[in-house]
Amino acid sequence: MQVALKIWRYDSSTGERALREYEFDAPEEATLLDCLDIVKERQDGTLAYRKSCRMMICGSCGMRMNGAAVLACKVRMYEIAQAGEVPVISAMGNLPIVKDLVVDMDSFWQKFKAMKPYLQPGYEEPEDGREYRISQERMNAVHKESLCVNCGCCVSECIAMESDPEFLGPQALAKGMRFVGDPRDAATVERLEEYSGEHGIWECTRCFFCNERCPKGVDPRDAIAKLGAEAIKEGIDRDMGAKHAKWFIRSTETTGWLRETELVPKTQGVVSSVKQMKFAMKLISHNKAGLAFPPHVAADVGEARALHKLVHEQGRLGFEGHVQGERALAKLAHGYKEGRDPYAPGSFPRPYLPEGEA
Ligand code: SF4
Numbered sequence: 001m002q003v004a005l006k007i008w009r010y011d012s013s014t015g016e017r018a019l020r021e022y023e024f025d026a027p028e029e030a031t032l033l034d035c036l037d038i039v040k041e042r043q044d045g046t047l048a049y050r051k052s053c054r055m056m057i058c059g060s061c062g063m064r065m066n067g068a069a070v071l072a073c074k075v076r077m078y079e080i081a082q083a084g085e086v087p088v089i090s091a092m093g094n095l096p097i098v099k100d101l102v103v104d105m106d107s108f109w110q111k112f113k114a115m116k117p118y119l120q121p122g123y124e125e126p127e128d129g130r131e132y133r134i135s136q137e138r139m140n141a142v143h144k145e146s147l148c149v150n151c152g153c154c155v156s157e158c159i160a161m162e163s164d165p166e167f168l169g170p171q172a173l174a175k176g177m178r179f180v181g182d183p184r185d186a187a188t189v190e191r192l193e194e195y196s197g198e199h200g201i202w203e204c205t206r207c208f209f210c211n212e213r214c215p216k217g218v219d220p221r222d223a224i225a226k227l228g229a230e231a232i233k234e235g236i237d238r239d240m241g242a243k244h245a246k247w248f249i250r251s252t253e254t255t256g257w258l259r260e261t262e263l264v265p266k267t268q269g270v271v272s273s274v275k276q277m278k279f280a281m282k283l284i285s286h287n288k289a290g291l292a293f294p295p296h297v298a299a300d301v302g303e304a305r306a307l308h309k310l311v312h313e314q315g316r317l318g319f320e321g322h323v324q325g326e327r328a329l330a331k332l333a334h335g336y337k338e339g340r341d342p343y344a345p346g347s348f349p350r351p352y353l354p355e356g357e358a
Pocket residue numbers: 154157158159160161169170203204205206207208209210211220221224
């Protein structure tokens with residue numbers, strides 16, 4: 001088949017940047033990574049990119065196609081080439097580019113290390129001298145998190161990291177959940193304390209781009225939600241994000257609605273709220289916010305309360321209150337077709353238009 005690619009070339013030593021187009025013959029089963037190999041082999045040996053396993057295991061070949069992070073060895077080119085599309089290939093986002101499609105992963109690994117990504121055992125050995133065994137059902141709670149191949153595709157797309165490069169980010173936090181959810185680990189509370197600090201769990205904006213782009217079905221945003229629920233369960237709720245989440249729970253339980261006007265004092269505290277009183281009065285006068293009292297109570301509030309009661313009765317607090325999505329695991333297969341395939345031609349949400357160089 002005939003394939004055409006546009007590739008953003010970049011050399012950090014000179015600052016030179018250029019969008020180059022390549023056309024070539026490739027076998028019909030070729031992936032994007034195969035196509036880059038062909039370009040390097042036949043047309044330009046200076047093209048730089050990372051690769052190793054060629055089978056979605058090593059996590060080396062993360063890059064962007066039409067502005068969305070992909071694993072190059074996962075993307076089949078057949079349908080794209082048949083449609084006559086010329087995808088634009090560029091380096092991943094949120095990490096400095098070293099050359100062409102190669103990014104500096106140093107900050108990525110620093111955050112990974114900060115999670116203490118190893119088991120800190122603290123379980124009691126069984127008396128019969130046999131090994132400590134965990135049920136499959138229990139390990140299912142961290143199954144998705146265990147699938148991470150450290151490719152960085154989620155980090156590339158993280159909007160919270162764009163505004164705060166120190167945010168721990170989706171990959172590191174998903175790794176943290178891998179150990180918080182492991183019943184053999186004895187450092188759960190210490191971990192949750194650390195992950196709940198500045199640049200931690202509560203800095204995530206819930207944009208879900210990491211779930212959208214993770215090629216391994218890890219669903220990092222779900223992992224962050226599980227960490228938040230675990231932190232609250234352990235009473236670690238100093239951060240405004242935790243207070244905010246707690247008020248959502250409380251207000252739906254008591255009224256069946258979100259009591260928005262009370263959200264500010266409950267989240268930021270009384271002193272901060274008093275300082276914002278003038279602004280609040282302006283919002284109320286323009287019908288942009290309601291009076292806090294009396295709170296609006298939904299007609300069917302009993303249903304909301306029954307749901308909260310059920311969660312408590314079943315003991316589904318913390319990460320156990322989260323439903324594991326099968327869809328994430330289905331995404332592991334090539335050609336995932338249920339619903340929208342995020343790798344299909346035309347599926348990429350954001351065109352890559354670098355500043356001044358469209
Ligand atoms: S959901 Fe949170 S962690 Fe995931 S990409 Fe968005 S801001 Fe980043």
